[in-house]
Amino acid sequence: MSYDPPNYGVQSTPEPEAVPVCPRHPDRVSYVRCQRCGRPTCGECQRPAAVGIQCVDCVAEAQRAMPTQRTALGGKVRAGVPLVTYAIIGATALAFLLQFILPSFDTSLLYAGILTGSEPWRMLTSALLHSQSMIFHILFNMYLLYAIGGMLEPLLGRARFLALYVLSAIGGSVAVLWLEDPRVAVIGASGAVFGLFGALLVIMRQRRVNYTGILITVAINLVLGFIPGFNISWQAHVGGLLVGLALGAVFAYAPAGPRRATIQWAGVAVVTAVLGVLTYLGWMTIAERFIG
Known part of the structure; x- marks a missing residue:
């Protein structure tokens, strides 16, 4: 040892x-x-x-554990610029530039009712195009998008705002499908912009904000669409406005609480379904008349 x-x-x-x-x-x-x-x-x-x-x-x-801050209508509070609004403006401006560079660019994206069955995406892509001979067309629409989008996007949140814009544009095309000669082509973001107007009207009314100025602006622009020679699709204006009013009501009047987002998106789904049904029925009517 x-x-x-x-x-x-x-x-x-x-x-x-x-x-x-x-x-x-x-x-x-x-x-x-x-x-x-x-x-x-x-x-x-x-x-x-x-x-x-x-x-x-x-x-x-600690930041992940904190509850997400929400706006009065359920949108996520974000700092910075209205990103979706700026992205839409940028995409529309790029499309306008391509209309001058590529000869067939506009004809591949414009919408006419007769094309609904074969190329339904035109119901949305036509909102990217604007009159090349009247630059005021795109400038006016993009200014309104910038002004209204700067108010609505922070309040609704990016996803709700994008849904509002897209469905309003499609709603304008659905109205064109039903109310315009199916052989007439239409372009422009006016239907989508009128949808923003419609949603803003409902939201301002629900929040008890004076909306007289907005109402007058909408009325004037609606009347302009019926004046001969202006070459304005009043059908797209009406369709976009109706969709905007419907979605504005869905967003503004959904009860606050943990189920608000679910109710709001269910409302968006209902509006989408209605537009889908109207598109199908409208196309069936046109196909019967022109295709047989």
């Missing part, structure tokens, strides 16, 4: 302490620790807190 005698009088050397490094940047030494998790955090990863410093991971975790 071996025996190791005690090392009396011999001083032991302590183990050197590990140098604290930032978990995200192991090459950076830091003696500052997160007040929440206690880990070292470098200058790049430090975030000021109510007391002391927190690391970026703890701050991100």
Whole structure:
């Protein structure tokens, strides 16, 4: 049996302490620790807190745990510009430029009722096109989109606003399908813009805001569509306006609470279904008359 005698009088050397490094940047030494998790955090990863410093991971975790802030109509509160509005304006401006560059670009996207069965996507793509001979057409529509979109998109949220714009554009085409000669081609975002007007009217009324000015603007533009020589599709205006009124009511009058978003999107689905049925019935009528 071996025996190791005690090392009396011999001083032991302590183990050197590990140098604290930032978990995200192991090459950076830091003696500052997160007040929440206690880990070292470098200058790049430090975030000021109510007391002391927190690391970026703890701050991100706390933000995820916080309930999402919502607007009065259920949209997610976001900082910055109305992204969907600007994207639609950009896409429309690009399409207008391509109308001058590509000779057949407009004819491949415009809408006429007779084309509904074979190329139904034209009911939406026609909203990207505008008259090349009358630049006021696109300027006026894009100004209205910029002005109204800047109000509605932050209030509704991006998804609801996009649904409103797209379905209003399609609603304008559905009205053209039923009320216009199916051989007449139409272009323009006016139906979609009138849908924004319709939704804004309902929302302002529900929130008890004076909407007289908006109502007069809508009335004037509706009347202009009936004046001979203006070459304006009043059918698209009416169709877009009706869809906007319907969706505005869905968004504005859905009861607040955890089920509000479900009710709102159910309403969007109903409007979409109605437009689908009207499109089918309208096309069947045209096919019977012109195709046999």
